[in-house]
Amino acid sequence: MTRTTHQHQHQRFLSDLFPQGDCLFRPEELFVFGMDASRLDARPMAVVRPREARQIAELLQYAQTERIPVYPRARATNVVGACVPADPRRTGTQEPQGIVVSTLLMDSIIDISPDDFVAVVQPGVITRDLQQNVERQGLFYPPDPASLNISTIGGNVATCAGGMRALKYGVTREYVLGMEAALPGGRMLRTGGRCHKNVVGLDLVRLMTGSEGTLGIMTEITLKLLPLPEATASLLAGFSGMEQAVQAIRNVFRAGMLPAALEFMGPETLDCLALRRTPPWPGNVRAALLFRLDGTSGALKAERRRLESVLQSDADCTPVWQAAGSGPQEEEPLWEIRRGINPASYLAAPDKISDDVTVPRGMLLPALTDIAATGRKHGLTILTFGHVGDGNIHVNIMHDKSLPGVREKAVAAKKEIMNTVLSMGGTLSGEHGVGLTKAPYIDNQLSPVERQLMAGIKASFDPEGIMNPGKAY
Secondary structure (H helix, E strand, O other): OOHHHHHHHHHHHHHHHOOOOOEEOOHHHHHHHHEOOOOOEOOOOEEEOOOOHHHHHHHHHHHHHHOOOEEEEOOOOOOOOOOOOOOOOOOOOOOOOOEEEEOOOOOOEEEEEOOOOEEEEOOOOEHHHHHHHHHOOOEEOOOEOOOOOOOEHHHHHHHOOOEOOHHHHOOHHHHEEEEEEEOHHHOEEEEEOOOOOOOOOOOHHHHHOOOOOOOOEEEEEEEEOEEOOOEEEEEEEEEOOHHHHHHHHHHHHHOOOOOOEEEEEOHHHHHHHHHHOOOOOOOOOOEEEEEEEEEOHHHHHHHHHHHHHHHHOOOOEEEEEEOOOOOHHHHHHHHHHHHOHHHHHOOOOOEEEEEEEEOOHHHHHHHHHHHHHHHHHHOOEEEEEEOHHHOEEEEEEEEOOOOOOHHHHHHHHHHHHHHHHHHOOOEOOOOOOOOOOOHHHHHHOOOHHHHHHHHHHHHHHOOOOOEOOOOOO
């Protein structure tokens, strides 16, 4: 059978399974589905948009028989190439690779239970939409990735997304109680459930969470909810340098305080933000911390006073703007500053290598110092910011790849930073996943035994290796 005949056969099958415009083949339709926020791109042979689990199961049965790669995709907000339809092991080929499965039409909130404290959702539900729906019932879904206004629950679970509240509440895996998933060959897996505690058998829920679409496609997810905090308050504090900001973090923890969120912005990041709009801090501020507290209204007032006291005990701290804590509207301008880092970054340079690394809390200052030195060495602006309360640093290597030799300097800087982080006992990724961009470095962190075990697990779920091949591990 010729390649063209094979293509026609695949198109007939897909068109029958995904009618009413839910199957795309034309290049102009496929284009947007070939890239994600990493800016990497590749062209798939087809895109399908399932509306029910049965369609996904039938697709995976067919794809396994025909050895067709499958690339699950939601809103593609990840920055590591996790859903780009390309297999790095097939270098040099220009042929379209596999089928992209967009879960965006599976976007129903199936159940919100104030009695069980759970929500049951399809993978295409937007994270912020779920949060707003549960909050109207006095419930709380804590994970809050920076892309929460556009990213989906399915994508968050696939990458084990974190966010600003991870310091106090943990990352996405802490809130996934159960799921239904379609596996290669058409098998359906239903694991976990609505119970908040379950220790029977191996934890397949956690195994699927963070697997980056390499084991199967989630069709339904059961999430743990918490009571909604009564009130929140935020405070932005400026410092004369990174050393003073890191010392303030130590002081806050040593005072027995655990903020709901604690964000760091380094000097290069502050400079970028100042290019976008006039900042609320004076010119002598070279590092900043953004805090959020939550709890009952009465307790929160005392907590805010305590935080202010701890910060002001250091002469190098300059509280520059604080919200009264009476509601999100007063706090929003502070968090808009934090969310504005990504658009502001492109005022420094047109191109970016985006990483998130994590180091032990005690290694924060050495890591930040070494990253800054790497930037100076290569003549590059490297932005550092992120969820430093749990050691998570976002590293943006800004550059102009159109200039001779600059892209090579940026790649060299990335490699040096990865090696520095690992030498400090850190990890190559705290919440963005591995995808395509970090795959070349993974052997530096994972041992041969770990890689062998992971390959064995992959083979148990996906014997023909069709699920998002070449990604994650």
